[in-house]
Amino acid sequence: MTETLGSPVGRKRPDSQLGELHLRGVSRAYGAHTALNPLDLTVKGGEFIALLGPSGCGKTTALNCLAGLLPLTEGEIVLDGRRVDTLPPEKRGFGMVFQNYALFPHMTVRANVAFGLRMRGVGKAEARRRVDEVLRLVRLTEQAHKHPGQLSGGQQQRVAIARAIVMEPPLVLMDEPLSNLDAALRLQMRSEIRRIHQEFGLTTLYVTHDQEEALSLADRLVVLRAGRVSQIGTPAELYERPADPHVAAFMGYRNLLPLTIASADAAGAVAEGRDLRLHGTPVGARPLSPGDEVVVAVRPEDLRLAEAHEQAVTEAVAEIVEYHGRVLHVEAVTRAGDRLYLKTGRQVRPGDTVTVAVAPERALVFRAPDEEGTP
Template identity: 80%
Template sequence: MTKAEPAVAPAARRPGSQLDELQLRGVSRAYGAHTALQPLELTVRGGEFVALLGPSGCGKTTALNCLAGLLPLTSGEILLDGKRIDTLPPEKRGFGMVFQNYALFPHLTVRANIAFGLKMRGVSRSETARRVEDVLRLVHLTEQAHKHPGRLSGGQQQRVAIARAIVMEPPLVLMDEPLSNLDAALRLEMRSEIRRIHQEFGLTTLYVTHDQEEALSLADRLVVLREGRVSQIGTPAELYEHPADAHVAAFMGYRNLLPLRVVSADADGALAEGRGIRLRGTPVGELDPHAGQSVTVAVRPEDLRIAEEGEEGVAEAVAEIVEYHGRVQHVEAVTRDGHRLHLKTGRHVRPGDPLSVAVDPERALFFPDLGQPAEEVTP
């Protein structure tokens, strides 16, 4: 997991590639009566990697397009080092863009694709050649420089797209779901590459994704959006350990979202039950649980475990689906009342096995009721 403060090697910084501060002040975007992005307040520091995270339609790409100048703002303003830029056209903002589909020129070589923007800006041949060779080395494509995009792998094409963006030495690089078209193994490899390039080139990056694992591994800070509104902003550790609400918890891997009713509450926590489940847990934030109150209880699969012999479980269930994940098995079990539970275990479990499951109270987080069945809440 990345640290809260960006680890940028000063020696790797390029002249003009950094900004001091980018501010989004009340930035919003509406389409008629529909508001796709509620007023967004966000400050990005130079050298920082910030990820916008959320499901389709949450407003994250709208925010990115507003920042890029591809969409006009309905209200608010954008300031780059104290100067307002939201009134400028996209080409005057000087940002680097990396899209899902790479948008490479198929008839140009890798070297020519990377050099294209510099030529359009009238940069001298010698300076263009120097910058292109530097970036080719950085993205490990020197030996592929003479090839056309059609002869490259998906990961190599993505590196060309990144190289083309950063060769302009932009104050900010915007990435919109850049790994969504790659297979799982290549996505993992490219995550490391993107973070390495970000650090070595001293970039400031704003990254859009719906993949919480991707966001956690890359970003210094996360901005979780839902229905156009910010749910929470914080470091990966803050959001992972202390989600602000049940929807953030869902994106941070709390796959078990249990709609229960509070039985009792005291200074040590609360007891809730429903649908064959009875457990103690920890209220989150300003929640002050009381008997009869509906709550959503969030538990990670790795925290829900098979009860030890003699230990009282929180639910009795039957294993229905068992997936082999190397040293652990991912088990989907069903309670007698039809509620599905997800847990991970190092024990050998087979479909049809009866299970007694348990969770430590500090690992079961109590949130206000979502107002919908847990099965409908998906990242």
């Protein structure tokens, strides 16, 4: 068997690795305000689950309930057949990685990583072996003698991860761990987190508001809005078939167009209004009828400059044109004032009138949500 550099060599996964974690009707309220509506989720050992949504959607509340930092209003948390929501945080044995790293500035990297083991009374020889192993895994062996202030932001984040996983926890909880890093470092650390997750056999629950981050890291995503689950699924499922306009917006469908159904049948739907007319693919179990209000979602890469033979969606005037190498990102405005976002390899300048088109299978037609956000 080929050994992976930095992996737990010659060992099976830690005995504490979980089999299944069940969140059953987990909710949290503050008086009359419900921050998290009943959440049901099963996490299998080795999975990487991302909780995704805007600020205030309930994702950090869910994480804190799981960690034991907030008591549940209702529901239960069951780890491998044992209820743990009644236990204090330190008895649950979960690893935590915070947004601000929470490192001890007066301690070396080695001392920071070893701190939890020392508090638990792990023997010196065993503690040294585990710390050495984890420092190799996060590629910080040469920085072991340094203090946090001597490290880069990415290195500090890796110390925080090492400190969490050296305890061999059944579950690692990460609360927006990359939000304080610059764009280039975030990309690098995404790969590092995924590598560490795989090589150490972790089970991870990860909170983020960044859909690209969630798509690149997670096995499954839980999209939250106003404390409610909008959709749970694999990155491919959510990317290709978002359940509603809210999920579509998080999955990169930047064009969300409020229109009215002109006609609908088994072949698709035609939606129009505000100088727009397009053929699209209905999403949802309820059939659409003429006159229904809808939201049509289209990705910028799927809204393109129309060819001469194509049926155009509308005309618009290019207002902002950004150079992104071989592709231009264009923001255009229709006569009715709607903003359209598209990408093209053709030459476009600000002020140009463009005619745009989209393939019917790339335009998703959702029933317009009501005031409570329900389609």
